[in-house]
Amino acid sequence: MDDRNLYGTAIGVKERGRHKTVASAFDAAFRDLTTEKNPFFDSLCDNWKALFPALPAKPGRYEDGKIFIYVKNAPTSFVVRPKLRTIAAALAKLPGAPKKVDLRLEIHAQ
Numbered sequence: 001m002d003d004r005n006l007y008g009t010a011i012g013v014k015e016r017g018r019h020k021t022v023a024s025a026f027d028a029a030f031r032d033l034t035t036e037k038n039p040f041f042d043s044l045c046d047n048w049k050a051l052f053p054a055l056p057a058k059p060g061r062y063e064d065g066k067i068f069i070y071v072k073n074a075p076t077s078f079v080v081r082p083k084l085r086t087i088a089a090a091l092a093k094l095p096g097a098p099k100k101v102d103l104r105l106e107i108h109a110q
Contacts, residue, residue, distance in 0.1 A: 038062045039096060040094070040096040040097055040098065041059065041062035041067065043094075043096065044059055044067070044091065044094070045058075045059050051090065052087065052090075055080065055083070055087075056071065056072065056076050056079065056080065057069045057070060057071045057076070057080045057105075058070055060106060060108060065098065065100075065102060066102045066103070066104050067091070067101065067102065067103050067104070068103075068104045068105075068106050069084075069087075069103055069104065069105050069106070070106055070107075070108040071105060071106070071107055071108070072107070072108070072109065073107060073109075074107060076107075077105055077107055080105060081105060084103050084105065087103060088101040088102075088103050091103075
């Protein structure tokens, strides 16, 4: 019998992907959905407007030691990008700040 089905040739077990079971696939998917908890980032989110009242950006997420700052669109990113060094210097002075403040800018429609 031919090894064909409606969608073509069947894929071998070793060629199907990195997950051997459905449980491992779900585990990896849930791990990707969860965010990293950091007390410094949580306090930063709570006090962002007090620290930077005129800045058209907001903290988005903390991932692998990097703080991602969200802006609304590309023109806003051109306004915020030159201020990243001063933002990083201000954040480094806060209590509980990491040794190196690594900021990244991302465009997110809010």
